[in-house]
Amino acid sequence: MKVMEKIQFIKMHGLGNDFVIIDRRREGEMPPRAVMARMTNRKLGIGCDQVIPILPPQDPKADVFMRIINSPDATEAQACGNATRCVAEMIMKEKNSSSCVIQTVAGLLYCTQQDDGRIKVDMGIPRLKWNEIPVREECDTLFMPLPLDEEEGEMPVGVNIGNPHAVFFVRDVEHFPVKEIGSRLEHAPLFPEKANIEFAKVINRQHIRMRVWERDSGETDACGSAACATMVAAFRRGYVDRKCVVELNGGILEFEWRESDNHICMTGPVSYVFKGEMEQ
Secondary structure, eight states, X not given: OOOOOEEEEEEEEETTEEEEEEEOTTTOSOOOHHHHHHHHOTTTSOOOSEEEEEEOOSSTTOSEEEOEEETTTXXXXXXXXXXXXXXXXXXXXXXXXXXXXXXXXXXXXXXXXXXXSOEEEEOOOOBOSTTTTTOSSOOOTTSOSOOOOTTTOOOOEEEESSSEEEEEEOSOSTTXXXXXXXXXXXXXXXXXXXXXXXXXXXXXXXEEEEEXXXXXXXXXSOOHHXXXXXXXXXXXXXXXXXXXXXXXXXXXXXXXXXXXXXXXXXXEOOEEEEEEEEEO
């Protein structure tokens, strides 16, 4: 009888954005894509928004190299703020340290644990030029040429936080048809790499309410890079201050877009769910 190889994992979440984290530092390579796709399935596998393989770092300054595999089709994302906080908490606990450096496809992310246990991640400098988003044609990324109709809102702000985002400010975010509009705009011809689509309402200068349609994943309870992009978009429009909170379906993330170095920092909680193993 053939013995099936088992993969050990840790299930974690950040504000309901949930992950299956697989430590592959010893193996040095990711599991097969088909296996990771099955892991994301909430009926046939473990169930999660993304599978997060952890590999040996390629940069000597980093502690680990984190990859981000989307549900349901095992496409790869470049950035995920909530997953970064979860992996950072795990690595800092392993190191018995209050800081670590996570390498991603998008670059190095410096992480620290706050006195209240929340994890702070320096998400770097937002990219704002049209060819950095990227979009197919030169345009003003403060008002990109992708309007909703008059009843739905205005033209979006383009931001890249390791992955492309289009942020719409709408009048009624709670009842907005996120699935219908988000799924359509994710694939808009303007975006050669598709895009994450955010729908936000500014409550006051320190508070934004936001819902997100994640590229390749659908609407999720929380998305750290989307929340970062929304804060940047709101500040660029003059709606909020450099410090504010973004309220997602799953909870609240705190942000500061530092004037000193133009880096945006995100602070939020993480939670362990369970450990387990799954047959390949």
